[in-house]
Structure formats: C-alpha cells, structure tokens
Amino acid sequence: MARTETYDDTVKPRSGISLAKGPVAMIGIASLVFGVLGFIFANQSFTFDIPDGTVNGDTFLGVEGNGWTWTAFAAAGLLLLLGSPVHWGAKSMAFIVGVVMIVGALIAISDGTDILGIIATNNWTKLIMGAMGGVLVLLAMMPRVGQRRGGAPMTTRHERDDTRDDVEQQRRFERDRDHDTTAPVEPANGRATTTRGPLEDRR
Incomplete structure (x- = not known):
C-alpha cells in the first residue's frame, strides 16, 4: 500500500x-x-x-x-x-x-x-x-x-510504499493474538496441559 x-x-x-x-x-x-x-x-x-x-x-x-x-x-x-x-x-x-x-x-x-x-x-x-x-x-x-531570496511557498508530495510495514504489523498482531488465546487447563489426572483456542470457547 x-x-x-x-x-x-x-x-x-x-x-x-x-x-x-x-x-x-x-x-x-x-x-x-x-x-x-x-x-x-x-x-x-x-x-x-x-x-x-x-x-x-x-x-x-x-x-x-x-x-x-x-x-x-x-x-x-x-x-x-x-x-x-x-x-x-x-x-x-x-x-x-x-x-x-x-x-x-x-x-x-x-x-x-x-x-x-x-x-x-x-x-x-x-x-x-x-x-x-x-x-x-x-x-x-x-x-x-551570499544573499538569497525566499522561494514561493510550495508543497512536495512523496509516495511511500508501506506494504512491508503492513505485513510486519499484521504478523505482530497474529503473534499477540496467539499468545492471548493460550491458557492452561487442569485435566482429570492432575497434569496441567495447554490448549489453544478462542477465549470465548473456554468461558
């Protein structure tokens, strides 16, 4: 983009x-x-x-x-x-x-x-x-x-490609989301296991 x-x-x-x-x-x-x-x-x-x-x-x-x-x-x-x-x-x-x-x-x-x-x-x-x-x-x-007159006011536009920045930002968001959805579950045998899934499914 x-x-x-x-x-x-x-x-x-x-x-x-x-x-x-x-x-x-x-x-x-x-x-x-x-x-x-x-x-x-x-x-x-x-x-x-x-x-x-x-x-x-x-x-x-x-x-x-x-x-x-x-x-x-x-x-x-x-x-x-x-x-x-x-x-x-x-x-x-x-x-x-x-x-x-x-x-x-x-x-x-x-x-x-x-x-x-x-x-x-x-x-x-x-x-x-x-x-x-x-x-x-x-x-x-x-x-x-060394005298120089000031130029007329002007605005310069510069096109910048942000595709790489957007991809990195999306990857960072996915890692944060995976980290938030990881929660420990206590099974019947007493050993703690880790399950992955949306927080809404565990509530």
Missing part, C-alpha cells in the same frame, strides 16, 4: 553578509577618535573669517586643524557609526560623508590653507579628507554577498 507524505519544500530567505557595514564602522570609529583627540590636544579655537579670510590651527599627528576641523572629523565619525548597524544605512552615510569630505578637500586645495575661512587645513589635512572621502564612496557601492 502506498502512502502519500506531504512536507514543505519552501526555500528560506538569507540576508547575506554586508561588505559595507564593518569597514564603515571602523572608519567611523577612527574619525571620531581622531577628532576628539585633536580637539583635546590641539587647537580648540572656533574663530572664522568667511569667506575669503585665513584661519590657522595647531597640528596633531601632522594634521593641522582648529576647533571646526576636529569637530568635522568627530561629526563625520559619529554619523558613520550611527549608520553602520544596517546595510542601507552604512551605504547611505558612507556616500554622504564621502562626498562632503571630497568636496571639502577640493575647496581646501583651491583656497590654500583653509576651507572658506572656517576650517583650518594643511596638506596632510587635505590628503586625509580626500582619501577618506574616496574610500567611503567606494564602500557605498559595496553589495551584500
């Missing part, structure tokens, strides 16, 4: 691994720490001379900056950290911060020693801002790997 087994064969979805979240978080931490340490150990002035004036700052690890410079690095790092827990957030923040950094580096190159008379820079500041912006824009294009 054949028996039909039904089970769910739906393909489970898999989100995959983001290639953007980890690197964006690391850059965010580095930028935040760099901005905070620069603000503590270097220039903390927030003076400005918009738009054509010149502002100067102190150097920290070779990078020149004033209060606005270190605040910009710290704010960029914080935004990257806030966006890094999810894939689309990491990519969005990486693109926004990256574009801002690249534009700031280009303005600093054209302006000379600062950005619009607000943010003090030197060559190392421009280099770090430009490199950081370029890497972030590239990270904004990183996809997920």
Whole structure:
C-alpha cells in the first residue's frame, strides 16, 4: 500500500553578509577618535573669517586643524557609526560623508590653507579628507554577498510504499493474538496441559 507524505519544500530567505557595514564602522570609529583627540590636544579655537579670510590651527599627528576641523572629523565619525548597524544605512552615510569630505578637500586645495575661512587645513589635512572621502564612496557601492531570496511557498508530495510495514504489523498482531488465546487447563489426572483456542470457547 502506498502512502502519500506531504512536507514543505519552501526555500528560506538569507540576508547575506554586508561588505559595507564593518569597514564603515571602523572608519567611523577612527574619525571620531581622531577628532576628539585633536580637539583635546590641539587647537580648540572656533574663530572664522568667511569667506575669503585665513584661519590657522595647531597640528596633531601632522594634521593641522582648529576647533571646526576636529569637530568635522568627530561629526563625520559619529554619523558613520550611527549608520553602520544596517546595510542601507552604512551605504547611505558612507556616500554622504564621502562626498562632503571630497568636496571639502577640493575647496581646501583651491583656497590654500583653509576651507572658506572656517576650517583650518594643511596638506596632510587635505590628503586625509580626500582619501577618506574616496574610500567611503567606494564602500557605498559595496553589495551584500551570499544573499538569497525566499522561494514561493510550495508543497512536495512523496509516495511511500508501506506494504512491508503492513505485513510486519499484521504478523505482530497474529503473534499477540496467539499468545492471548493460550491458557492452561487442569485435566482429570492432575497434569496441567495447554490448549489453544478462542477465549470465548473456554468461558
């Protein structure tokens, strides 16, 4: 006898691994720490001379900056950290911060020693801002790997032959029945014998 087994064969979805979240978080931490340490150990002035004036700052690890410079690095790092827990957030923040950094580096190159008379820079500041912006824009294009969409719900039926199981079950039932119908009988000579037969016949 054949028996039909039904089970769910739906393909489970898999989100995959983001290639953007980890690197964006690391850059965010580095930028935040760099901005905070620069603000503590270097220039903390927030003076400005918009738009054509010149502002100067102190150097920290070779990078020149004033209060606005270190605040910009710290704010960029914080935004990257806030966006890094999810894939689309990491990519969005990486693109926004990256574009801002690249534009700031280009303005600093054209302006000379600062950005619009607000943010003090030197060559190392421009280099770090430009490199950081370029890497972030590239990270904004990183996809997920190993992603798999779930398939449509489907049911699979499997025909199973249970003939052998039924035969074994029938044999087991017959053995149990024979065992139940065996009862001792006390004959006239006092010796116990065993007879076989339905229980109804002995009652």
